[in-house]
Amino acid sequence: MRLRNIPGSREAIAASRFCIDEPEKLSGRWREHFGNDNPLHIEIGMGKGRFIMDNARLHPDVNYVGIEKYSSVLLRAVQKLEEEPLDNVAFIRMEAEYVEDVFAGGEVDRIYLNFSDPWPKERNAKRRLPSREFLRRYAHMLSEGGRVEFKTDNRDLFDFAVAEAELEGWSMPVVTHDLHADPVLNEGNVMTEYEERFSALGNPICKYVILPHEDRVSGS
Numbered sequence: 421m422r423l424r425n426i427p428g429s430r431e432a433i434a435a436s437r438f439c440i441d442e443p444e445k446l447s448g449r450w451r452e453h454f455g456n457d458n459p460l461h462i463e464i465g466m467g468k469g470r471f472i473m474d475n476a477r478l479h480p481d482v483n484y485v486g487i488e489k490y491s492s493v494l495l496r497a498v499q500k501l502e503e504e505p506l507d508n509v510a511f512i513r514m515e516a517e518y519v520e521d522v523f524a525g526g527e528v529d530r531i532y533l534n535f536s537d538p539w540p541k542e543r544n545a546k547r548r549l550p551s552r553e554f555l556r557r558y559a560h561m562l563s564e565g566g567r568v569e570f571k572t573d574n575r576d577l578f579d580f581a582v583a584e585a586e587l588e589g590w591s592m593p594v595v596t597h598d599l600h601a602d603p604v605l606n607e608g609n610v611m612t613e614y615e616e617r618f619s620a621l622g623n624p625i626c627k628y629v630i631l632p633h634e635d636r637v638s639g640s
């Protein structure tokens with residue numbers, strides 16, 4: 421994501437009713453926040469928020485929370501949402517590493533990772549959002565039957581992600597190296613900004629859907 425420091429972006433974000441100021445306070449209380457019992461889907465590293473807003477429009481019976489670390493990027497999402505308010509969307513400006521402080525055990529039904537930063541140097545592997553370190557955080561946050569869905573055009577990152585999920589014992593009902601060429605998997609696919617950009621260049625899009633292994637819940 422290209423970064424420009426946009427003056428006033430933090431203030432604009434703080435002023436928006438769609439941005440959660442102290443998200444830790446909503447841990448375990450997200451359904452209360454949205455005022456219903458609908459499923460909770462989150463996108464980590466949402467960028468300008470198009471994917472989440474398109475989904476929110478298509479699925480008014482699902483609550484969506486978008487997480488983005490840069491205020492200059494998040495600002496674009498906030499502006500779009502202020503223009504077209506959607507009651508089932510909230511945004512958080514935060515570093516994903518602390519995501520477990522914001523969502524209680526079993527509170528999240530789906531986690532989307534789209535075109536996550538590759539962090540190509542090996543010493544940064546644990547910063548990659550589909551790394552084993554992050555998968556352990558996700559496993560704790562996910563509800564029974566909850567899943568992670570990951571899309572990228574970066575084959576190295578995807579191969580890494582598949583290997584990490586295997587290592588952690590997650591089941592993988594969906595793995596494709598060319599999503600757009602698979603009519604079944606591609607049906608109803610909601611494109612992200614990066615997906616549109618990179619598939620237009622001819623890059624195939626990889627996707628997986630994974631679920632934590634079943635004995636993760638303590639006491640069961």
Ligand code: SAH
Pocket residue numbers: 421464465466467468487488489490493514515516517533534535536537612613614615
């Ligand atoms: N999901 C969007 C944007 C992809 S670019 C799309 O597919 O179009 C990746 C985005 O993730 C960037 O906006 C980046 O700032 C954000 N990001 C990367 N690492 C993050 C982290 N650790 N915590 C929060 N956001 C992160």
